[in-house]
Amino acid sequence: MTEHARAGALVLVATPIGNLGDLSPRAIDALRDADVVAAEDTRRTRALLTHAGIPAGRRLRAVHSHNEREAAPGLVDEIAAGRLVAYVTDAGMPGISDPGERLVRACVERRLPVEVVPGPSAVLTALVLSGFPTGRFGFEGFLPRRGAARRERLAEIAAARRTTVLFEAPNRVQATIGDLLGNCGPLREIAIARELTKVHEEVWRGELSDAAAHVASIEPRGEHVIVIAPAPEPPAASDAEIDAHVEAALAEGLSTRDAAARVARDLGVPRRRVYDNATRRARP
Numbered sequence: 001m002t003e004h005a006r007a008g009a010l011v012l013v014a015t016p017i018g019n020l021g022d023l024s025p026r027a028i029d030a031l032r033d034a035d036v037v038a039a040e041d042t043r044r045t046r047a048l049l050t051h052a053g054i055p056a057g058r059r060l061r062a063v064h065s066h067n068e069r070e071a072a073p074g075l076v077d078e079i080a081a082g083r084l085v086a087y088v089t090d091a092g093m094p095g096i097s098d099p100g101e102r103l104v105r106a107c108v109e110r111r112l113p114v115e116v117v118p119g120p121s122a123v124l125t126a127l128v129l130s131g132f133p134t135g136r137f138g139f140e141g142f143l144p145r146r147g148a149a150r151r152e153r154l155a156e157i158a159a160a161r162r163t164t165v166l167f168e169a170p171n172r173v174q175a176t177i178g179d180l181l182g183n184c185g186p187l188r189e190i191a192i193a194r195e196l197t198k199v200h201e202e203v204w205r206g207e208l209s210d211a212a213a214h215v216a217s218i219e220p221r222g223e224h225v226i227v228i229a230p231a232p233e234p235p236a237a238s239d240a241e242i243d244a245h246v247e248a249a250l251a252e253g254l255s256t257r258d259a260a261a262r263v264a265r266d267l268g269v270p271r272r273r274v275y276d277n278a279t280r281r282a283r284p
Helices: 003-007 025-033 042-051 068-080 101-109 122-130 147-159 173-184 208-217 239-251 256-267 271-282
Strands: 009-013 036-039 060-062 084-088 114-117 137-142 163-168 189-194 202-207 224-228
Touching (some): 009 101, 025 114, 060 068, 068 084, 068 101, 122 189, 122 202, 202 208
Parallel strands (some): 009 114, 036 084
16 A cells, blocks of 8 residues: 555555456455445445455445435545545445445545556456447436436437446346337337356347347346447438528528538538539529
8 A cells, every 4th residue: 555545545446246266366455454334335344355365344334325415424534544545446446336436525525645556357357348439438327216317327328439338137127128219219229238247257248129128037136237339320411401401591691612521510511512502503
């Protein structure tokens, strides 16, 4: 650990998402050295510490989604007093669709050191296994369960020109696949990962038209990671479509140059092409 960490710091420790062999030597050191081990579930963390040969003693504190707001000030005071606080969630990186975000923010506001011991991530594991483009991707976490918020997020995913990763609980995965099918269409490619890094790890790849039958055929067990391929590029605008937009812009009183600029922006086509169409229409 750094000198700052020994003087007092919050250390976020990534933990295995399935295979306990993925607990890194640095993570073991961080958990062994911590004065306090704050955990989303103290029972699971105690088992992890036992596996790593680390005595838990009285260091374990429960800090989960229901009490993080109330627990954060006390932990921050301990860090300010020079104590080393390690924080772990049940699996993966704290703060990613898990508690930890408020605790980090509280430390940042007090200008206290925050460190990260990186490690397993279900998001990145599923992303690279999907075979979809990784240069640009978005993480949606868990979708809202119902209502306008869910519809809006689904519409955004359907239109996204980048790969999208989201989590889903086993008892809701069929409904989510159905909603994705309705919004993205049957030909959109998708990957569904479950039991990542475990003995029965499975990654299914195919089109949304076949995904519903797949999830219906498997035992709904373990958190699922769904990866959706980018939306396809829209077809290029035709000359007739450009002409119609140019005519409407000119009818509003725009100059040929301004009409070309607006239509090019709206249709996503080169301005020169629109300008040539516009000047052609303007000729007597």
